[in-house]
Amino acid sequence: MPRGRPARKNTPTPPVTERGAKTRARLVSAAREVFETEGFINARIASIARAAKVAYGTFYSHFPSKEAIFMEVASELFEEMFREDPAAEHQDPAKSPRERLERSNRIYYENYKRNAALMAIIEQVEQIDPDFRELRNGHRRINAARSSAAIEHWQEQGLVSTKIDPWIAAFAIASMVDRTLTLQFVVGEDIDDNEVLHTLNELTIGALGIA
Amino acid sequence: MPRGRPARKNTPTPPVTERGAKTRARLVSAAREVFETEGFINARIASIARAAKVAYGTFYSHFPSKEAIFMEVASELFEEMFREDPAAEHQDPAKSPRERLERSNRIYYENYKRNAALMAIIEQVEQIDPDFRELRNGHRRINAARSSAAIEHWQEQGLVSTKIDPWIAAFAIASMVDRTLTLQFVVGEDIDDNEVLHTLNELTIGALGIA
Amino acid sequence: MPRGRPARKNTPTPPVTERGAKTRARLVSAAREVFETEGFINARIASIARAAKVAYGTFYSHFPSKEAIFMEVASELFEEMFREDPAAEHQDPAKSPRERLERSNRIYYENYKRNAALMAIIEQVEQIDPDFRELRNGHRRINAARSSAAIEHWQEQGLVSTKIDPWIAAFAIASMVDRTLTLQFVVGEDIDDNEVLHTLNELTIGALGIA
Amino acid sequence: MPRGRPARKNTPTPPVTERGAKTRARLVSAAREVFETEGFINARIASIARAAKVAYGTFYSHFPSKEAIFMEVASELFEEMFREDPAAEHQDPAKSPRERLERSNRIYYENYKRNAALMAIIEQVEQIDPDFRELRNGHRRINAARSSAAIEHWQEQGLVSTKIDPWIAAFAIASMVDRTLTLQFVVGEDIDDNEVLHTLNELTIGALGIA
DNA sequence: CATGAATGAGTTTTCATTCAT
DNA sequence: GATGAATGAAAACTCATTCAT
Numbered sequence: 001m002p003r004g005r006p007a008r009k010n011t012p013t014p015p016v017t018e019r020g021a022k023t024r025a026r027l028v029s030a031a032r033e034v035f036e037t038e039g040f041i042n043a044r045i046a047s048i049a050r051a052a053k054v055a056y057g058t059f060y061s062h063f064p065s066k067e068a069i070f071m072e073v074a075s076e077l078f079e080e081m082f083r084e085d086p087a088a089e090h091q092d093p094a095k096s097p098r099e100r101l102e103r104s105n106r107i108y109y110e111n112y113k114r115n116a117a118l119m120a121i122i123e124q125v126e127q128i129d130p131d132f133r134e135l136r137n138g139h140r141r142i143n144a145a146r147s148s149a150a151i152e153h154w155q156e157q158g159l160v161s162t163k164i165d166p167w168i169a170a171f172a173i174a175s176m177v178d179r180t181l182t183l184q185f186v187v188g189e190d191i192d193d194n195e196v197l198h199t200l201n202e203l204t205i206g207a208l209g210i211a
Numbered sequence: 212m213p214r215g216r217p218a219r220k221n222t223p224t225p226p227v228t229e230r231g232a233k234t235r236a237r238l239v240s241a242a243r244e245v246f247e248t249e250g251f252i253n254a255r256i257a258s259i260a261r262a263a264k265v266a267y268g269t270f271y272s273h274f275p276s277k278e279a280i281f282m283e284v285a286s287e288l289f290e291e292m293f294r295e296d297p298a299a300e301h302q303d304p305a306k307s308p309r310e311r312l313e314r315s316n317r318i319y320y321e322n323y324k325r326n327a328a329l330m331a332i333i334e335q336v337e338q339i340d341p342d343f344r345e346l347r348n349g350h351r352r353i354n355a356a357r358s359s360a361a362i363e364h365w366q367e368q369g370l371v372s373t374k375i376d377p378w379i380a381a382f383a384i385a386s387m388v389d390r391t392l393t394l395q396f397v398v399g400e401d402i403d404d405n406e407v408l409h410t411l412n413e414l415t416i417g418a419l420g421i422a
Numbered sequence: 423m424p425r426g427r428p429a430r431k432n433t434p435t436p437p438v439t440e441r442g443a444k445t446r447a448r449l450v451s452a453a454r455e456v457f458e459t460e461g462f463i464n465a466r467i468a469s470i471a472r473a474a475k476v477a478y479g480t481f482y483s484h485f486p487s488k489e490a491i492f493m494e495v496a497s498e499l500f501e502e503m504f505r506e507d508p509a510a511e512h513q514d515p516a517k518s519p520r521e522r523l524e525r526s527n528r529i530y531y532e533n534y535k536r537n538a539a540l541m542a543i544i545e546q547v548e549q550i551d552p553d554f555r556e557l558r559n560g561h562r563r564i565n566a567a568r569s570s571a572a573i574e575h576w577q578e579q580g581l582v583s584t585k586i587d588p589w590i591a592a593f594a595i596a597s598m599v600d601r602t603l604t605l606q607f608v609v610g611e612d613i614d615d616n617e618v619l620h621t622l623n624e625l626t627i628g629a630l631g632i633a
Numbered sequence: 634m635p636r637g638r639p640a641r642k643n644t645p646t647p648p649v650t651e652r653g654a655k656t657r658a659r660l661v662s663a664a665r666e667v668f669e670t671e672g673f674i675n676a677r678i679a680s681i682a683r684a685a686k687v688a689y690g691t692f693y694s695h696f697p698s699k700e701a702i703f704m705e706v707a708s709e710l711f712e713e714m715f716r717e718d719p720a721a722e723h724q725d726p727a728k729s730p731r732e733r734l735e736r737s738n739r740i741y742y743e744n745y746k747r748n749a750a751l752m753a754i755i756e757q758v759e760q761i762d763p764d765f766r767e768l769r770n771g772h773r774r775i776n777a778a779r780s781s782a783a784i785e786h787w788q789e790q791g792l793v794s795t796k797i798d799p800w801i802a803a804f805a806i807a808s809m810v811d812r813t814l815t816l817q818f819v820v821g822e823d824i825d826d827n828e829v830l831h832t833l834n835e836l837t838i839g840a841l842g843i844a
Numbered sequence: 845c846a847t848g849a850a851t852g853a854g855t856t857t858t859c860a861t862t863c864a865t
Numbered sequence: 866g867a868t869g870a871a872t873g874a875a876a877a878c879t880c881a882t883t884c885a886t
Binding site: 257270271 | 875876877878879880885886
């Protein structure tokens with residue numbers, strides 16, 4: 001949302017020297033802090049530069065805009081949150097759907113809790129910046145595809161109700177979990193953590209019609 | 212002295228003449244249109260005034276700020292959306308939980324669809340304006356209380372699983388429905404309308420463990 | 423979001439480069455000219471920026487407000503006006519009270535005359551801006567303390583009437599001189615300069631009961 | 634200082650009905666209160682109308698502007714403050730200069746104290762509105778003429794030093810008294826009331842060289 | 845006379861982005 | 866690459882004054 005002269009936006013090239021890479025990393029880390037405390041709209045490039053202890057102009061040697069650095073910050077987060085579980089135990093086909101769902105919910109729950117401040121800002125930016133919304137929807141689709149595949153698989157095995165559309169169900173259940181955690185951690189509806197997770201598990205399992 | 216600097220935001224008094232009331236109503240209606248087409252952030256007071264065919268300053272003799280008129284627009288919408296169903300058929304205790312849930316989902320679905328443009332903006336403002344967020348959370352709590360009471364009632368009758376916490380379930384299921392419709396109508400995941408509603412019904416019913 | 427609304431007045435940091443320092447100095451000097459010709463209330467930031475040949479926004483990268491730059495302009499003036507006389511002859515204890523008072527009055531008179539235009543604005547701002555009033559009252563107290571000490575000293579030596587309270591007398595006599603010069607130079611009661619100074623001297627000396 | 638469309642300012646005619654006269658009086662009285670609490674610049678026509686319990690527009694049936702009603706408020710005050718003392722004792726030529734000055738100072742002191750809030754605003758407006766400044770300077774000259782005549786008279790009688798110019802002395806001493814009381818009652822230099830008056834008396838008497 | 849709604853020019857302040865060093 | 870000063874378009878908000886009833 002440029003106010004001054006129309007933007008030309010030289011997209012900076014990736015850093016080549018080691019010093020450049022370090023500065024860039026400092027900026028990303030500073031940006032995360034600033035976004036978490038100020039929100040996206042109120043975050044100032046000046047604050048980010050200050051927090052990173054670099055000059056104002058240095059920001060623009062590394063990122064073309066506030067949106068761009070936010071994308072970077074969010075991407076790092078997404079990578080952490082939706083990383084295939086290294087052990088991938090909860091994906092182990094040997095385990096029952098119930099076990100796998102509970103495992104999956106717990107991991108998401110813990111990730112969400114740890115990153116609640118930033119998740120709140122992500123909600124905000126999603127409502128404001130179309131490019132970022134697209135990025136997030138992409139992640140959503142990837143996750144939905146994964147869940148959808150699992151649901152279909154279970155349907156084929158007769159473990160899950162066939163009345164539901166796997167793709168829609170994947171979206172809906174992810175929405176339920178995500179949104180409930182938002183309410184829990186961001187809005188601050190004060191409910192017992194374990195109770196929330198337990199109820200989410202039951203609802204998820206029931207929704208899918210798992211025996 | 213300076214004019215552009217807000218000293219203490221004058222809250223205008225409600226109009227006493229019919230003429231004043233009409234102008235105010237024109238402003239609210241114009242504001243809704245502008246918000247729907249421009250979004251909250253990009254909506255300009257100037258545009259609202261222009262759309263209502265009044266002078267710039269007239270806006271400020273009726274509302275103290277963009278936030279304030281948005282509250283009004285949203286309140287009107289909420290009133291429409293969460294109005295007790297006049298016939299209240301879906302609340303009829305004679306009907307089965309399944310029938311009542313399906314009815315309730317359908318009504319919300321239709322309301323949401325009809326007001327999708329504004330609902331999208333509401334999501335946006337909720338992320339931006341704490342006062343508005345509080346307003347919306349109040350609505351959420353009222354609805355959750357209503358649903359929660361029904362769930363509890365059904366649990367007592369043995370119609371619904373007692374493994375779930377009614378209050379959390381109320382929030383979670385409302386989140387699921389609401390968010391899925393957002394994805395459907397706002398984000399534009401292109402899915403068949405009937406399929407969405409049908410799947411939401413099944414998920415809802417399953418989640419509650421209704422036989 | 424909105425740009426026109428002051429969120430938290432950024433207090434800019436002092437310039438670190440010579441270029442910045444020069445621009446800042448140009449602004450202060452331009453501001454003085456604008457204040458002198460337009461008065462404080464009618465002075466526009468735009469005029470100051472134009473007079474300093476910088477862009478509008480440049481003003482705000484050096485000062486947070488019109489009040490702030492005025493403080494700077496006035497501080498420079500006060501420093502000049504109330505600087506200890508370099509030669510400090512009029513403070514020379516060897517001189518008689520009469521000589522010292524006459525000397526002191528003359529210096530103040532000449533300073534006032536030279537800076538009459540700005541002094542008029544200072545009177546104006548003092549009535550309008552509480553922060554500035556505090557600044558000026560601070561100066562008044564410092565000067566009163568100095569005069570008061572001298573009066574007390576003379577009282578101890580039997581040179582000045584002991585019927586008067588030194589502190590109140592210091593304020594009152596300073597008021598008399600200051601205000602009379604305002605009437606003379608600002609309001610423009612057209613009286614002969616030498617006559618004014620001479621009468622002020624006599625009044626001052628008589629008021630203190632100096633033999 | 635019109636902001637909107639250039640002023641045409643129909644100067645309202647004096648009220649002819651009794652109702653009109655009452656409304657007008659209510660406005661003047663309300664204006665005084667508002668000016669005292671808000672100052673001139675921050676006083677809003679709206680506040681004055683509200684305090685007088687009349688409609689906004691009614692103000693303009695009686696006064697063409699904020700300046701105009703302030704003139705009225707201030708004129709009432711001046712009339713009270715500089716009214717010839719009904720008993721005119723302090724003017725009694727039989728009394729000594731010292732007695733007359735002390736009496737005069739005391740009366741001014743008490744008037745000032747009683748009206749300190751409004752006096753402060755008068756200082757403010759004097760710095761802002763040239764018309765009002767002229768009004769006040771007129772009052773000053775009238776008073777100075779009166780004092781000047783007395784001083785001259787005393788000089789002829791050999792009671793007062795002839796080294797001083799009566800006209801300048803009249804202004805200067807009035808300034809001293811006035812300004813000291815401003816500092817005392819408005820700025821709030823916390824000094825004992827009796828001490829101030831006593832010292833002012835001594836300074837005044839000494840300044841004039843009264844034996 | 846009283847009412848109160850309508851008017852709109854004028855000013856401040858913000859801050860993303862550019863650019864000379 | 867880093868620095869930090871300069872830029873200026875954009876928008877909100879105020880309130881004295883007018884005017885139709």
